[in-house]
Amino acid sequence: MSEDRFDEILRQARETYHRPPKPPREAIWAAIERRRERESPGRRRLPRRRWICWPAAAAAVLVLGIAIGRVWTPAPPPTGIIETETPDAGRGEASALYRLAMERYLGQADALLTRFRAGSPAGEVNGFLSDWAHGLLVETRLLLDSPAADDVELRRLLTDLELVLAQIVQLSGDSRGDQRQWIRDGLEKREIMTRLRSQAAPGDFPKGV
Amino acid sequence: MDEKHLVARVLARDAEAERAFYEAHVDRVYRLAYRMAGDEALAEDFTQDTFLRAFDRLPGFRGEARLSTWIHSIAVSVILNGLRRVKRRRDRETCVEHPDALGHRNPGPGPETRIGLTRAIDGLTDKLRVVLLMHDLEGYTHEEIAGALGIPVGTSKARLSRAHDKMRRALAAC
Numbered sequence: 001m002s003e004d005r006f007d008e009i010l011r012q013a014r015e016t017y018h019r020p021p022k023p024p025r026e027a028i029w030a031a032i033e034r035r036r037e038r039e040s041p042g043r044r045r046l047p048r049r050r051w052i053c054w055p056a057a058a059a060a061v062l063v064l065g066i067a068i069g070r071v072w073t074p075a076p077p078p079t080g081i082i083e084t085e086t087p088d089a090g091r092g093e094a095s096a097l098y099r100l101a102m103e104r105y106l107g108q109a110d111a112l113l114t115r116f117r118a119g120s121p122a123g124e125v126n127g128f129l130s131d132w133a134h135g136l137l138v139e140t141r142l143l144l145d146s147p148a149a150d151d152v153e154l155r156r157l158l159t160d161l162e163l164v165l166a167q168i169v170q171l172s173g174d175s176r177g178d179q180r181q182w183i184r185d186g187l188e189k190r191e192i193m194t195r196l197r198s199q200a201a202p203g204d205f206p207k208g209v
Numbered sequence: 210m211d212e213k214h215l216v217a218r219v220l221a222r223d224a225e226a227e228r229a230f231y232e233a234h235v236d237r238v239y240r241l242a243y244r245m246a247g248d249e250a251l252a253e254d255f256t257q258d259t260f261l262r263a264f265d266r267l268p269g270f271r272g273e274a275r276l277s278t279w280i281h282s283i284a285v286s287v288i289l290n291g292l293r294r295v296k297r298r299r300d301r302e303t304c305v306e307h308p309d310a311l312g313h314r315n316p317g318p319g320p321e322t323r324i325g326l327t328r329a330i331d332g333l334t335d336k337l338r339v340v341l342l343m344h345d346l347e348g349y350t351h352e353e354i355a356g357a358l359g360i361p362v363g364t365s366k367a368r369l370s371r372a373h374d375k376m377r378r379a380l381a382a383c
Binding site: 028 | 213216217218220221222228231232235236239240243244245246247249252253256257260261264268270271272326327330342345346373376377380381
């Protein structure tokens with residue numbers, strides 16, 4: 001068989017052999033989403049569900065406080081008036097918890113990024129820093145889905161931190177220097193350290209946090 | 210958005226980035242799956258499986274190869290394994306119910322040459338067929354094929370040459 005004839009046959013094959021139709025993109029994507037949801041239920045809602053812990057913790061602190069108060073405080077003489085808890089009390093406890101969590105988080109993020117910028121050895125990025133960044137990445141997502149992220153500036157900072165931390169997690173020990181430099185450039189360009197430190201300044205938390 | 214940025218955002222579970230990642234690769238993955246399977250339902254299943262596996266394994270993607278090469282290596286593995294399963298199942302069914310119906314489902318009635326061509330391609334082993342379909346029908350380069358199959362470029366060229374020889378012989382015998 002001549003080369004020309006064979007080329008003609010291959011051209012024919014392109015047109016006739018299992019010629020693909022247009023892919024049903026939406027249907028395939030919907031099926032992927034369904035299967036991902038089924039295989040790891042609550043995947044996208046994870047931060048939201050975990051965030052339930054905050055009000056629950058605040059409520060637990062309140063209940064404990066009330067219980068201790070009832071044990072240690074002598075009961076007042078009956079007056080016939082029913083006393084009720086004020087909503088402000090609960091909000092104050094939750095607010096204190098947010099503040100503590102955010103202070104701790106911002107301090108940790110500052111420490112990690114300072115260490116990263118100082119030029120960590122490749123092995124450290126692969127192990128210790130990567131694990132550290134992974135833990136902080138999880139916390140970032142929790143905070144992004146919390147009332148703390150209602151503040152526009154803080155939300156922007158958390159979003160930028162989420163991206164940087166994901167990039168650090170992805171770095172391997174044998175990553176090239178330019179990949180690390182690329183992350184450092186991103187930190188500079190978005191002024192993340194400056195914003196991070198201004199948010200972390202004591203007494204400078206946004207309202208409600 | 211460049212690849213590194215896209216991967217970082219997908220790892221951060223950014224829904225828009227996940228969709229962008231899917232959109233960037235779905236057409237070629239689906240086309241390859243369809244070329245190999247010749248069946249819409251199978252092609253859809255293989256495409257889904259490819260992306261599910263890609264999302265699961267993305268944290269391990271180190272950027273040593275291009276993202277398209279990486280996802281095609283997953284696709285080829287999913288497709289070949291899937292076809293083996295389907296073939297085993299069909300072989301069992303045809304042995305019991307339709308002894309004459311062995312072989313692929315696609316050819317149907319048509320001109321002699323078309324049937325001959327289909328038989329010649331179907332008669333190749335999967336190792337040769339995937340190289341032929343990727344190179345001659347879908348336009349992949351030998352570098353892309355080598356990356357997706359995890360073989361040297363020279364092996365990809367040799368397999369294509371063997372596939373051509375076998376096809377010539379099969380067509381000559383028609």
